[in-house]
Amino acid sequence: MENEPVLEETESHWVFKAQLLIIIGFTCFAAAVILWICRLIYVSWDLKDTFSGSISIAIVAGTIFLVILSIFHYLVWGLIREKKSKLD
Amino acid sequence: MTHKDYSNIDDAVLMEPIFKTSRKFYVTTGILSVFVLWGVYCFSVQWREGLGVTGMNLPVSWSFYVTNFVFFIGISHAGTLISAILRMTQAEWRRPITRVAEVITVAVLGIGGMNILIDMGRLDRITNVFMYGRYQSPLLWDATSITAYLTASSIYLFIPMIPDIAILKEYATGWRKFLYQVLSFGWTGTERQHKILNRVIGIMAILVIPIAVSVHTVVSFVFSMTVQPMWHSTIFGPYFVVGAIFSGLAALLIIMAVVRKVFHLEDYLQPIHFSYLGLLVLAMTLLWFYFTFAEYLTAYFGNEPDEMRVWWSKISGDYAIYFWAMVIFNFVIPIPILAIRKLRTISGTVIASFSICIGMWLERFIIIIPTMANPRLHQLPAGSYSPTYIEWGLMMGCFALFGLIYVMFCKLFPIVSIWEVREGREETMKIVQERVERYTPGLGRLNDKELS
Numbered sequence: 001m002e003n004e005p006v007l008e009e010t011e012s013h014w015v016f017k018a019q020l021l022i023i024i025g026f027t028c029f030a031a032a033v034i035l036w037i038c039r040l041i042y043v044s045w046d047l048k049d050t051f052s053g054s055i056s057i058a059i060v061a062g063t064i065f066l067v068i069l070s071i072f073h074y075l076v077w078g079l080i081r082e083k084k085s086k087l088d
Numbered sequence: 089m090t091h092k093d094y095s096n097i098d099d100a101v102l103m104e105p106i107f108k109t110s111r112k113f114y115v116t117t118g119i120l121s122v123f124v125l126w127g128v129y130c131f132s133v134q135w136r137e138g139l140g141v142t143g144m145n146l147p148v149s150w151s152f153y154v155t156n157f158v159f160f161i162g163i164s165h166a167g168t169l170i171s172a173i174l175r176m177t178q179a180e181w182r183r184p185i186t187r188v189a190e191v192i193t194v195a196v197l198g199i200g201g202m203n204i205l206i207d208m209g210r211l212d213r214i215t216n217v218f219m220y221g222r223y224q225s226p227l228l229w230d231a232t233s234i235t236a237y238l239t240a241s242s243i244y245l246f247i248p249m250i251p252d253i254a255i256l257k258e259y260a261t262g263w264r265k266f267l268y269q270v271l272s273f274g275w276t277g278t279e280r281q282h283k284i285l286n287r288v289i290g291i292m293a294i295l296v297i298p299i300a301v302s303v304h305t306v307v308s309f310v311f312s313m314t315v316q317p318m319w320h321s322t323i324f325g326p327y328f329v330v331g332a333i334f335s336g337l338a339a340l341l342i343i344m345a346v347v348r349k350v351f352h353l354e355d356y357l358q359p360i361h362f363s364y365l366g367l368l369v370l371a372m373t374l375l376w377f378y379f380t381f382a383e384y385l386t387a388y389f390g391n392e393p394d395e396m397r398v399w400w401s402k403i404s405g406d407y408a409i410y411f412w413a414m415v416i417f418n419f420v421i422p423i424p425i426l427a428i429r430k431l432r433t434i435s436g437t438v439i440a441s442f443s444i445c446i447g448m449w450l451e452r453f454i455i456i457i458p459t460m461a462n463p464r465l466h467q468l469p470a471g472s473y474s475p476t477y478i479e480w481g482l483m484m485g486c487f488a489l490f491g492l493i494y495v496m497f498c499k500l501f502p503i504v505s506i507w508e509v510r511e512g513r514e515e516t517m518k519i520v521q522e523r524v525e526r527y528t529p530g531l532g533r534l535n536d537k538e539l540s
Contacts, residue, residue, distance in 0.1 A: 018270040033235060040221055040228070047222075054223035061232045067295060068240055071288055075247060076273050078284040083274030 016080075023076055030069040034062050099509060102502045105351050106256065112350075113499065120492040127485015130478045131206060139209045141478050148460040148471045152479040153207035156486060158452045159335070160200030161234070161307050162328070166336030167193030168241040169300035172293040180520060181364060183512045184356040184504045188347055189340050190245040191503070195493040197238045199486050204230075206482060226309040237296075237303045244292045250275050250285065251507040267500075304332040316459050317394040318387055327379040334372040334418075335448035338441035341365055343494070345438045347503055356504050359434055366437040369444065370426035377419050380451075397462045397470075406472065407458045410450050417447030 037058045044054035134141050144151050167189040174182035205211055221228045254275035257268035275281060308328035311319040321327075341362060348357040387395050402411045422440040425431045461471040497503070525531045 012269075015266070015269045018266075019273060022270070030239070033239075036218055037232070039219070040223055043220060044223055049222055050224045057223050057229065057232065061236060064236045064295070064299065065239065068236075068243055071291055071295075072243055075284060075288045079250070079273040079275055079281055082278055082281050082284070083276055086276060086278065 019076070019080065023073070026072055027069060030065045033065050037062050037065075099506050101352060101355075102504050102506050102509075103256070103259065105498050106500065106502065107259065109499075113495070117492065117495055120488045120495065123484050123488030124492060125485075127482050127488065130481035130485065134206070134478055134482075135211070141476060143473050143475045143479060145471060145473070147463045147465075147468045148457060148473040150207070150456055150460055151473055152475050152483060153203045155449065155452045155456055156483055157200050157203040157207070158307055158328075158456075159449050160196045160203065160486070160490075161304060162332035162335045162448065162452070163339045164193045164197045164200065164237070164241075164336065165300055165304060165329075165332040166340040167191065168237075168244050168296050169193075169333065170337065170340065172244070172296045172300070175289065175293045176297070178519070178523070180512060180516050181361060183508045184353070185340075185344065185361060185365075186508070187245070187248070187505050188344055188357075188503055190241065191494060191497050192336070192339060192343060193241045194238070194245050195490050195497075197234060197241060198493075199490055201234055201238070203486065226306065226313045229306045230310060233299070233303045233306045237299050240292065240296050240299050244289075244296050246271075247285065247288055247292060248505055248508065249501060251277065252502050252505060255506055256502070301329055304329045311455065311459075315464060317392070317462065317464055318398045318459050319455075321383060321386075323379065323383060327383060330372065330375050330379055331448060331451060334369070334376045335445060337365060337369045337372060338444035338448070341369065341437050341441040342445065345434060347498070348434075351498070351503065353504060356509065362434045362437045363432050366426050366432045366440070369422065369437070369440065373419060373422050373426065373444070394462070394464045398458050401458045401462055402454060405458075406461075407454060410454050414447050414450040414454055417443045417450065419447075421447075 041051075041054050041058050043049075044051045142151070171182070171186040171189045174186065205214065208214065217228070217231065221231070223229070250272055253268050254272040254277070257265060257272050260268050305325040305328065308324040312321055312324035314320065344357050344361070344365075347353060384399070387399050401407050421443040425436045425440040457473050461473060
């Protein structure tokens with residue numbers, strides 16, 4: 001029974017690591033999509049192929065992914081920080 | 089024992105499918121897996137032999153796969169969009185429905201997108217889309233908007249699940265406990281956490297509505313941005329959005345009935361929910377008919393020769409049987425069932441919904457194939473199309489995959505939001521009373537100063 005707090009601490013350590021992995025994974029995904037959109041803008045500029053149209057679409061799409069990413073970070077860090085402050 | 093005893097808590101019935109595994113679960117997943125594997129086999133044949141094993145030919149180069157793509161993307165509108173609208177309008181009856189709906193979106197969006205990959209033929213060249221895609225093509229608009237919708241819908245599904253995952257964490261053991269601990273992101277149910285959660289749900293609900301509308305508008309652009317007969321139409325955007333919500337609601341009603349029966353959720357998904365959604369479907373049936381009538385009348389009145397070839401092939405030619413079946417399934421059958429109160433029961437709405445799902449699949453088919461078979465380029469001969477077993481197999485595989493994803497979700501998470509139902513039980517009466525008092529003349533508690 002004496003080992004239980006140690007065990008819980010180790011468990012919560014792994015839980016936090018897994019949560020961090022999800023956060024990093026989602027951030028990388030959103031960043032990859034935004035980079036892909038930027039790449040398409042570059043291709044359209046390079047080929048002189050509807051550059052203005054690409055910019056317009058990219059601004060909308062890129063903003064959506066940035067907003068989703070910000071919302072996700074606001075939520076998960078908000079929840080994690082609240083739990084930590086409660087524990088402290 | 090893989091879980092702690094939860095039978096004494098409220099809403100224990102919602103946790104039963106997660107912690108108890110019956111033989112029915114194995115049978116269902118087994119049958120669905122067989123169909124999925126059959127689909128995988130069909131795809132492997134197509135991968136090996138090329139698109140020649142399908143019924144596609146010149147000029148019919150878009151067929152079953154594109155039909156399924158449009159159909160599945162349409163079904164996806166059932167979930168996130170409907171859920172977001174119900175949340176925004178604070179419809180209190182939404183509480184047991186929202187998650188049932190949101191899961192549909194996430195599952196079918198992936199399957200819809202997958203159909204495009206199946207249709208590509210040379211899937212090994214997929215990286216070219218990422219490297220050299222051109223925003224001049226509406227196909228790439230599609231790829232972008234569907235990715236955005238899938239991402240937003242997944243987040244929108246996940247966020248309201250957090251408090252429920254925290255509840256599950258208390259009763260699970262082993263790997264499940266670890267999974268729920270990770271996914272609950274430290275949820276303890278404090279006031280501040282509730283504030284953050286509700287704020288984020290509110291923002292996502294606002295964000296998701298325009299994304300959802302844009303997705304099916306962009307899907308319609310794939311057709312309407314061409315000058316093909318009966319595709320080059322300005323109302324295709326709203327016509328597709330209406331059709332998507334129409335078929336999506338029908339799919340939602342079917343799945344609600346299945347979930348209610350299988351998981352014994354009679355207390356949660358009540359006849360009134362089916363009746364309310366049935367009325368929404370009735371409104372969408374009329375809207376769909378209005379758009380279809382406007383679309384066909386405009387084409388007929390224009391009397392443009394290329395358009396008329398397609399028009400007549402639908403009305404009385406090779407595709408007449410599909411066209412009139414579509415009208416019967418989408419309009420003639422659902423209207424009386426949904427309009428007559430006595431018929432608008434759970435069974436009635438489910439029959440109407442089945443009819444609509446078949447009708448809407450036929451609608452997608454009837455939009456794509458006759459135009460492909462009668463192209464504007466006169467150098468091309470008029471074509472015909474009949475699907476092969478490969479296409480049927482892949483279609484069955486897609487439907488089975490959807491079922492499998494849904495079953496797996498129900499095995500891991502509650503299909504009805506526990507915390508929202510509890511919140512509703514505790515606060516609905518108060519919330520509704522306050523709302524009614526706000527707008528009912530004579531009952532208003534807020535004076536002009538407070539309102540301003």
